[in-house]
Every structure is written in structure tokens, then in C-alpha cells.
Amino acid sequence: xxxxxxxxxxxxxxxxxxxxxxSVLAVRGVSASDHQDTPLVEFxxxxxxxxxxxxxxxxxxxxxxxxLGTSSPLTPAQTPSAAFGSKSQELYQIKIDNxxxxxxxLVFQVTFTGPPGKQKVTLRGxxxxxxxxxxxxxVGGPMIKGYTNTIIESGSIKLFAGPRxxxxxxxxxxxxxxxxxxxxxxxxxxTITQGPLTFRAASGVNPxxxxxxxxxxxxxxxxxxxxxxANPATNGRFGVWGTTSQARN
Amino acid sequence: MFTLPRPTARQLPRIAVTMLFLSAxxxxxxxxxxxxxKDIAGPAQFVTDDDEGDNDLVYDQVExxxxxxxxxxxxxxxxxxxYNRTQPYNTTTxxxxxLAFINAFRGGQPVVANTLGAVLYPxxxxxxxxxxxxxxxxxxxxxxxxxxxxxxxxxxxxxGLSAIFGKIITATGAYCDNFALPLxxxxxxxxxxxxxxxxxxxASPTTP
Numbered sequence: 001x002x003x004x005x006x007x008x009x010x011x012x013x014x015x016x017x018x019x020x021x022x023s024v025l026a027v028r029g030v031s032a033s034d035h036q037d038t039p040l041v042e043f044x045x046x047x048x049x050x051x052x053x054x055x056x057x058x059x060x061x062x063x064x065x066x067x068l069g070t071s072s073p074l075t076p077a078q079t080p081s082a083a084f085g086s087k088s089q090e091l092y093q094i095k096i097d098n099x100x101x102x103x104x105x106l107v108f109q110v111t112f113t114g115p116p117g118k119q120k121v122t123l124r125g126x127x128x129x130x131x132x133x134x135x136x137x138x139v140g141g142p143m144i145k146g147y148t149n150t151i152i153e154s155g156s157i158k159l160f161a162g163p164r165x166x167x168x169x170x171x172x173x174x175x176x177x178x179x180x181x182x183x184x185x186x187x188x189x190x191t192i193t194q195g196p197l198t199f200r201a202a203s204g205v206n207p208x209x210x211x212x213x214x215x216x217x218x219x220x221x222x223x224x225x226x227x228x229x230a231n232p233a234t235n236g237r238f239g240v241w242g243t244t245s246q247a248r249n
Numbered sequence: 250m251f252t253l254p255r256p257t258a259r260q261l262p263r264i265a266v267t268m269l270f271l272s273a274x275x276x277x278x279x280x281x282x283x284x285x286x287k288d289i290a291g292p293a294q295f296v297t298d299d300d301e302g303d304n305d306l307v308y309d310q311v312e313x314x315x316x317x318x319x320x321x322x323x324x325x326x327x328x329x330x331x332y333n334r335t336q337p338y339n340t341t342t343x344x345x346x347x348l349a350f351i352n353a354f355r356g357g358q359p360v361v362a363n364t365l366g367a368v369l370y371p372x373x374x375x376x377x378x379x380x381x382x383x384x385x386x387x388x389x390x391x392x393x394x395x396x397x398x399x400x401x402x403x404x405x406x407x408x409g410l411s412a413i414f415g416k417i418i419t420a421t422g423a424y425c426d427n428f429a430l431p432l433x434x435x436x437x438x439x440x441x442x443x444x445x446x447x448x449x450x451x452a453s454p455t456t457p
Binding site: 122 | 304314335437444451457
């Protein structure tokens with residue numbers, strides 16, 4: 001599997017670069033739980049699904065919160081003009097399997113229109129998809145609409161879509177030193193070579209650094225009654241995943 | 250015993266799926282127009298042709314993510330693009346690659362790769378919503394009979410590292426104690442900004 005070279009890697013001032021607002025190149029090198037994991041999404045970050053979360057709503061555990069994080073990393077300077085992909089180009093989905101066959105039974109479909117900074121967001125679902133799989137069309141049924149960067153409530157559903165602090169945290173430089181195969185195509189981390197098989201200490205000469213610190217992402221957050229997506233037939237067990245899809249011309 | 254952070258509490262009733270949503274859809278906040286636009290913040294809404302052509306739109310999946318780190322860590326980068334075109338029911342074709350990656354380190358204890366393979370494939374965030382929500386946390390459904398899912402504050406890096414290299418599944422052959430160097434922690438244990446207790450929970454963005 002991994003060749004082990006043990007060649008020493010010179011110290012890089014990654015932390016300083018990561019917090020620099022100016023350089024776009026510095027931005028393109030960041031990753032996380034699934035940030036920028038292929039060249040396609042690295043250079044088209046709107047299609048990058050960085051993270052997916054599912055957790056009971058704090059203070060209201062009969063409700064579930066679903067999060068789809070995209071477009072990381074955004075520097076603070078880039079954030080005000082950052083935009084979700086428009087509906088004519090991109091579809092964001094959270095999919096739910098609640099019958100135990102790993103195929104989606106329900107989909108949340110989120111689309112956007114309008115200019116950066118003042119986009120409109122539409123949520124369709126959760127309803128059964130028109131088609132199961134990687135080719136999807138927009139479902140019918142009720143839609144919830146509003147502006148990005150606002151809390152939208154309709155019935156028992158809450159929706160938010162907009163810039164947030166990227167919730168992920170990792171010493172990414174150390175990770176790529178251990179697994180240089182996974183490094184990005186561009187940016188300061190793209191030149192990392194194999195280092196010793198160890199992460200860094202919490203403090204000291206060369207401490208661990210949260211590489212995602214200070215970056216933002218574009219997040220879609222949906223909260224709704226758990227009973228809306230849980231199925232008695234599986235004793236309430238369901239699976240969640242997130243996808244981005246590109247419109248055909 | 251493997252535990253993941255974060256509480257809350259209680260049990261959940263369960264109902265037929267779409268009926269609740271359809272009945273709730275008529276209630277709105279803010280201004281309404283004939284086309285059902287629901288505006289919360291901003292000027293009074295205008296009639297648009299926003300929805301025209303919706304039926305003609307066909308989308309092809311570009312990226313897919315279920316569990317954190319599965320593709321990023323255990324699948325060679327050259328195969329990430331193919332992985333992104335899969336879905337949980339056919340991500341199992343990548344299972345052998347993940348097993349091979351784990352076995353490269355823990356080949357002497359196949360229970361590690363086999364357990365993780367069974368937990369991480371099909372690749373979905375599993376939620377056991379009939380269980381106590383206070384036990385929510387990544388992989389808690391499998392490793393601690395918990396609610397599962399994934400909390401914002403879960404240190405999935407340490408959890409994944411400790412599962413592969415550490416003693417969570419078996420101590421034999423472990424490279425490190427759980428959540429310790431050299432390979433069972435990255436020593437970045439929390440987000441730089443605190444998460445909120447109210448919707449939307451993610452911290453506000455860092456501004457210029």
C-alpha cells in the first residue's frame with residue numbers, strides 16, 4: 001500500500017499561509033472530512049460536499065438536524081460574494097434510506113437562484129425521489145422558499161442556507177505528510193512529501209494546527225421532526241448521505 | 250468502550266412519512282404570493298418565473314458523501330472520482346479497497362478491517378432514532394448501541410484514527426493508545442468557534 005520514505009519534510013509556515021486573506025492559492029489547498037477530494041471538485045468547489053451531519057436538535061431531541069456543508073474553504077474575504085450553484089447548473093440533495101436497502105426513499109432537494117450575496121433558496125421534500133440513483137430530476141410537491149442567510153420556517157421545518165464557519169477541524173498538514181497520496185492538486189499542501197508516521201504534539205516546537213481554522217463554508221441546514229423521516233418498519237433506523245449533481249446541458 | 254461526546258435526551262414516536270410534511274406545508278411565516286413564495290427577510294416578494302423549466306432539468310451526481318473520512322482516508326485518491334459517482338448500495342464495490350488499506354496496518358488483526366468494513370459500508374450516516382438521543386455521535390450506533398448520526402462537535406478524525414490504529418476494536422497490534430500519538434489523534438480536538446444551541450447551530454462565519 002503506502003510506500004514509506006521517511007524523508008524529512010522542511011517545516012512549512014502553513015498556519016500563516018492559511019490565515020492569509022489575499023492568496024487564492026492558499027485557499028485551494030485545504031481539505032477536511034471529504035473536502036476537495038478530487039481534482040474536479042477541487043477546482044469547482046461549489047460541487048464539493050465537505051461534510052454531512054445528522055444529530056438530534058439541541059433542546060428538542062424529537063427533531064433531527066441535517067447539515068450539508070459545501071464550498072469549503074472560503075476565506076473571510078471571499079465569503080460575502082460566495083454563492084451556491086444556481087439551479088440551472090447544480091442540485092444539492094440530502095438523501096435518506098429508511099427501508100434498509102441503502103437506496104434513497106426520501107430526498108431533500110435544494111436549489112438556488114439569483115446573484116451572489118442575495119440568492120433565493122428552494123427546498124423540495126422530503127418526498128420520494130422520481131428516480132433512485134445518480135441521475136435525478138426535481139420532485140414535485142410543496143416547496144419552501146426564502147432568501148439565503150435567513151432562518152426560514154414553514155410548518156415544522158426550519159431551513160437555513162448560507163455562509164457559516166466551517167465546522168470541521170483537523171491537522172491537515174500532518175495528515176497529508178502521513179498520507180501524501182491524498183494531497184490536493186494545488187496550493188501549499190500540494191507539495192507535501194512523505195513524512196514520519198506521526199501526528200504532531202498539541203504544543204511545543206512544531207504543534208498541531210487546525211488547518212480549517214478561520215475558513216468558512218456554505219452550509220445547508222434543515223431541521224424537522226424525526227418522525228418525518230423515521231420509519232417504524234425499520235424501528236426508526238435510517239441512513240443519511242449528501243450529494244451534489246450537475247445539470248445536463 | 251468507545252464513547253462519543255454530546256448529550257440531549259428522550260424518545261421518539263414514529264409516523265408515516267410524507268403525510269406530516271404535506272399537511273404542514275400550508276403554514277408559512279411572512280408574505281405569501283400566489284406562487285407560494287415564502288419570504289422571511291427582505292422586501293415583499295414578487296412573482297417570478299423561477300420555476301419555469303424545472304421539469305426539463307436533469308442532473309448527474311458529481312459528489313457523494315456518507316460517513317466522513319471513508320473515501321478521503323481509505324481510498325486512493327485516483328479512485329475518489331469513481332467513488333463520488335457511487336451511492337450507498339454500490340459503494341460496497343469499494344469495500345475491498347478500504348479493507349486493504351486498513352489491513353496494510355492491522356493485517357494481523359482482521360477483526361479491525363472486518364468490523365470497520367461492516368460499519369462503514371454501505372456508506373451512509375446511520376441513525377438509530379429509536380435509541381436515546383443523548384447517545385448521538387459518529388458510529389455510536391455500532392460501537393456503543395447509541396443513536397448514531399454525527400454531531401458537529403464529534404472528533405471524527407480521532408475516532409477514525411483510533412479505530413484503525415488504536416485499541417477501539419482490539420488492543421492487539423495497536424500503534425497507539427486511543428486518542429494518543431503517534432497515530433490515534435491529530436491533537437486538534439475542537440472547532441475554532443463554538444457551535445450554537447439554537448438553529449442553525451453552526452457558528453457564524455469569520456468576517457474580513
